[in-house]
Amino acid sequence: MSVVKQIMPEQTIKVTNWEQLQRELFADSWNEDLGRFRSRYAFRGLSDAGYPLATTVMRLGGNYAGLEKHLLRNFKKYAHRSIVEQDSLWHWLSVAQHYGLPTRLLDWTYSPYVALHFVTANIDRFTLDGVIWAVNYLKAHQLLPGNLRDRLHAEGANVFTVEMLAETLCSLEDLSSTPAGDFTLFFEPPSIDDRITNQFAFFSVMSDVTEPLDNWLQQYPNLWRRIIIPAELKWEIRDKLDQANITERVLFPGLDGLGCWLKRHYSPKKVAGVTFE
Numbered sequence: 001m002s003v004v005k006q007i008m009p010e011q012t013i014k015v016t017n018w019e020q021l022q023r024e025l026f027a028d029s030w031n032e033d034l035g036r037f038r039s040r041y042a043f044r045g046l047s048d049a050g051y052p053l054a055t056t057v058m059r060l061g062g063n064y065a066g067l068e069k070h071l072l073r074n075f076k077k078y079a080h081r082s083i084v085e086q087d088s089l090w091h092w093l094s095v096a097q098h099y100g101l102p103t104r105l106l107d108w109t110y111s112p113y114v115a116l117h118f119v120t121a122n123i124d125r126f127t128l129d130g131v132i133w134a135v136n137y138l139k140a141h142q143l144l145p146g147n148l149r150d151r152l153h154a155e156g157a158n159v160f161t162v163e164m165l166a167e168t169l170c171s172l173e174d175l176s177s178t179p180a181g182d183f184t185l186f187f188e189p190p191s192i193d194d195r196i197t198n199q200f201a202f203f204s205v206m207s208d209v210t211e212p213l214d215n216w217l218q219q220y221p222n223l224w225r226r227i228i229i230p231a232e233l234k235w236e237i238r239d240k241l242d243q244a245n246i247t248e249r250v251l252f253p254g255l256d257g258l259g260c261w262l263k264r265h266y267s268p269k270k271v272a273g274v275t276f277e
Contacts, residue, residue, distance in 0.1 A: 045115035088166035094189035
């Protein structure tokens with residue numbers, strides 16, 4: 001795996017209270033042309049601020065770049081084709097990512113509160129600072145190769161769909177062979193189930209499977225920011241998200257999500273080794 005460069009400190013802010021957190025989550029969301037608050041940021045929440053923006057295929061280690069095709073080929077061979085709307089690379093990648101296959105995709109959400117959920121879902125990590133990455137997908141797409149920018153413009157869209165990508169990039173080679181250099185794009189997966197819909201989810205993909213998104217972002221500091229969530233603020237955030245119904249029961253519909261929510265909700269609070277019954 002490529003080494004992730006040190007994160008630029010000027011792009012990082014550590015909040016100290018709930019009110020400041022709200023301001024940071026919704027910063028830069030005013031759209032003068034529309035006269036509406038419409039954020040153009042993708043949000044990704046991590047329970048540990050030290051985690052990189054590493055894809056699941058990167059986490060395999062070894063010669064993961066050489067395994068990518070084999071993973072997807074065998075997934076297509078054994079998966080039920082009835083769950084894939086169209087036989088395109090982007091439909092298959094979306095389904096594969098959704099069902100846990102290591103891919104070059106990263107999960108994002110339009111919702112800062114869904115991102116906050118993932119920062120605070122694991123109470124075993126409440127002794128660690130968490131982080132929310134916010135990336136301006138509109139500005140990121142201004143750096144795309146011409147054919148991809150033209151496709152977005154022709155559609156009048158800000159984010160790709162799988163159908164749009166299928167008409168422009170038919171293979172992984174098409175994605176990585178552009179002469180324009182490395183780029184990242186954001187696209188919305190098909191609504192495979194309620195989980196994707198309820199999480200307000202979409203994906204990013206890098207043109208180079210070996211390039212961590214962290215490294216690429218360092219070149220463009222105007223595209224992104226990091227919001228550090230201190231460990232001592234996590235319990236307050238978690239309780240307020242539960243009150244707002246941002247829970248596993250909603251984000252992971254079904255009995256597995258219900259079980260995860262109830263287990264976390266009824267677990268005793270632990271702070272610095274002290275348990276509150």
